Amino acid sequence: MKRRDFIKFMAAAMAATAVGVNVTSCGESNGKKRLIFFFTGTGNSLFVAKEIGGQLISIPQALKQDELSYTADEIGIVCPLYGHTPPNQVREFLKRAKLNAPYMFVVQTYGARKCNAVEIFDALAQKEGIKFDYLTTIIMVDNFLVSHDIDEEIQMEKHIEENLAQIKADIAEQKHWMQPVTEVERQQHWERYGHDFERYSYQNPSRTFRVERDLCVGCGACTRVCPKSNWKFTNNGLEVDGDCQMCFACINNCPQKAIKLNGREANPNARWRHPKITLQELQRANHIIA
Ligand SMILES: Cc1cc2nc3c(=O)[nH]c(=O)nc-3n(C[C@H](O)[C@H](O)[C@H](O)COP(=O)(O)O)c2cc1C
Structure with missing residues (x-):
């Protein structure tokens, strides 16, 4: 079989088993029911969501439902940031979802510059009446191919393991905290995008x-x-x-x-x-x- 045909054959075989909502565990953590809604393009955010652990639900899949009402002991969102703002489907999810949990957290993955992403996320969520107890970011490989060379990215020491361990520990003890943002970071977002909190809205x-x-x-x-x-x-x-x-x-x-x-x-x-x-x-x- 030629390489081209082999790739086509393998992709079709893998697709045949790729259906449904992504649930990777029963969602119980220390006897608590934890739901994690995730969005991912290249796997960084899914990796982080899996590491934190819980019942994982893909946001694009959840958006297919008419009713988005969820109740649990803990509810989290894990997603990337684009231009320091959450992806469009995450914003859609915030608008439509009814989330009921005594503890709610957000972890945004990014590659190089987070600026005031946590404050932007918090503002967008609060506009929809949702208050998160814990908001943070974690630096990973930057998948923005325009300006980032992946070969260089994977060589960089971004302390992912340590940072992830801290986030997991924080969430395990239900820490209430928002990652601090400096005035310089706020200014950097402002200089680039002004008051644009929906940087990558849908485009052709x-x-x-x-x-x-x-x-x-x-x-x-x-x-x-x-x-x-x-x-x-x-x-x-x-x-x-x-x-x-x-x-x-x-x-x-x-x-x-x-x-x-x-x-x-x-x-x-x-x-x-x-x-x-x-x-x-x-x-x-x-x-x-x-
Ligand atoms: C369109 C686009 C815009 C991005 N904007 C930023 C940014 O403003 N700051 C940053 O540090 N990383 C930025 N990134 C990098 C991603 O946030 C990062 O690689 C993320 O971990 C990807 O997550 P995923 O693998 O779950 O899709 C951007 C990536 C894309 C594709």
Whole structure:
């Protein structure tokens, strides 16, 4: 079997088992019921959610329901930040969800500069009447391929293990705390984006991405990792359209690197998916079956 056909065959076999809502454990932690809602494009946030532990629910999957009402002893959200603000579907979730828990926490993953992300998240949540008890961030590999070379990123010491251990301990003791933000950090967000707390609102993905048709083997991984189902096979081949929140799942998870940015890439040969998260897990989290 040729390499192209093998990749296509393997992707189809993996997709066949990738359905449903992602629940990785019974959600009991020290006798408490803990729900963690997560959003992820390249696995960093799913890794963190799994490490914290609980019943994991994908936000794109949850948004398919008519009623989003949840009750537990602890409820958490784990997601990346884009331009220091939560992804669009996380904001949609905050608007629609009714979350009932005596203890609520948020962990946002980022790659280089968090600025006042916790304050922005808190403000967006409070606008919807939701008050989180614990809000923090954790630095991971930066998947923003425009300006970050993944080969360099993975060499950097970001103290992920230690930081994650601290977060896990904080949540285990139900700490009430918001990570401090400096005036410089507030200023950095303000200088770049002003009062924009919804930096990456939906935009047309065909402006951001292009396909190198010679490289595409038609495995369909992009169609299944996109939380908005924006990638489709048409008579003209693979095409992207719709509303994109810039999670970069498609470009980072294409096994052929056939998806490129329409513009500068720090390293066109380097892509990122967290090594402890499989393509299948991402598909299970993000594949919205109509
Ligand atoms: C469109 C976009 C914007 C981003 N903006 C920021 C940012 O403002 N600051 C930062 O430190 N990291 C930024 N990142 C990096 C991600 O927040 C980071 O890699 C995150 O851990 C990815 O999580 P995931 O693997 O769960 O998708 C951005 C990434 C993307 C794709």
